[in-house]
Amino acid sequence: MLSRGDLTDAEWAVLEPLLPRGNNRCGRWRDDRQVINGIIHRLSTACQWRKLPERSGPWQTIHxxxxxxxxxxxxxxxxxxxxxxxxASGDIDWNINVDSTSIRAHQHAAGAPTAPPSAPLGASKGASQRSVHMRAHMRLRLFLAEAEPAGEALGRSRGGLTTKIHLSADGRCRPLSLVVTPGRRADCTQFEPVMDKIRVPRLGVGRPRRLPGSVGADKAYSNSLIRSYLRRRGIRHVIPEKNDSKAARWHRASDGGRPPGFDKTRYKARNTVERAINKIKQFRAVATRYDKRGYVFLGTVTVAALLIWLRS
Incomplete structure (x- = not known):
């Protein structure tokens, strides 16, 4: 029986061919659709993994x-x-916008071990299943060594533990790229990583598209490094100039150079990234962080973005 928020047949038809296949030598492989529906239920309700409904199957498998x-x-x-x-269908508006949002972390999100556990993930029965779990665990250890060099994307600020989601969104309020950092990290420092993660493959022959038509951002991204980065890539940008930058340029007179171009009409469309953030935060497991590991929380946010694209 389908529950509210579960994958429809049309959505499952899109995802099924791209999912990895299980190894049946270790026993029956749990149906991927059932597992994804369990992840969606937890994403929408922010319940504990142990409290997933029985229709989702074993919570250990889903987690x-x-x-x-x-x-x-x-x-x-x-x-x-x-x-x-x-x-491919021309449904993406490539006049994108960039922004970030702070996520309050629950106290249960703190306290992750500094190194992956020494035992394999999940329960194992039999030599073959132990070997499969051990290989998966070794891949996870290597992934953690590369993906989490600077901690678990948790930062302590005046409001407590926070995580910041940096994202770019297309003109139809859908996330194109995502980066998670500690909450105290400045927005401008993550502009290039967010832009570099934009990668939309071609269904036919051709390189993935990585360059937008234009980029809009607020004053937090107004500095010379970001403007130089966009000029090098030939990307038109709409970023308002800070007041202190205007004053410094004015005091230097002719040596201060020309002010950067600014299209007020284009800047009004920056609300699309704010609306994309609002869509992501409709998922309770994103609005408040409960995941201890930073890469797991990034996966949670990615699933939310995937659902927004599927259902837009």
Whole structure:
């Protein structure tokens, strides 16, 4: 029986061909659709993994697969495929906007061990199943060593533990790229990583599209490094100039150079990224962070973005 928020047949038909296949030598492979529906239920309700409904199957399986899918980039591949389908049909507005949002972390999100556990993830029965879990665990250890060099994307500020989501959104309020950092990290420092993660493949022959038509951002991104980066890539940008930058340029007279161009009409469309943030925060497991691991929380946000694209 389908529950509210579960994948429809049309949505499942899009995702099914791209999911990795299980190894049946270790026993019956839990149905991926059932597992994804369990992840969606937890994403919408922010319940504990142990309190998932029985119709979702064993909570250990759902949590383990949710944690292991980043190893082979399954979630990124799903999101990029949905974006590629939209781009092939001309459904993406490439006048994008960039911004960030702070996420309050629950106290249960703190306290992650400094190193991955020494035992394999999940319960194992039999030599063959132990070997499969051990290989998956070793891949996870290597992934953690590369993906989490600077901690778990948790930062302590005046409001407590926070995580910041940096994202770019197309003109139809859908996330194109996502980066998570500690909450105290400045927005301007993550502009280039957010732009570099934009990668929409072609369904046919050709390189993935990485360059937008234009970029809009607020004054937090107004500095010379970002403007130089956009000029080098030939991207038209609409970023208002800070008051202190205007004053410094005015005091230097002719040596201060010309003011950067600014299109007021184009800047009004910057609200699309704010609306994309609002859509992401409709998922309770994103609005408040409960995941201890930073890469797991990034996966949670990616699943939310995937659902926004599927249902837009």
């Amino acid at each position: 383990e697969r949710h944690a292991l899918w980043p190893v082979d980039r399954t979630r990124e591949r799903l999101l990029q495929h949905v974006q590629a389908v939209a781009d």
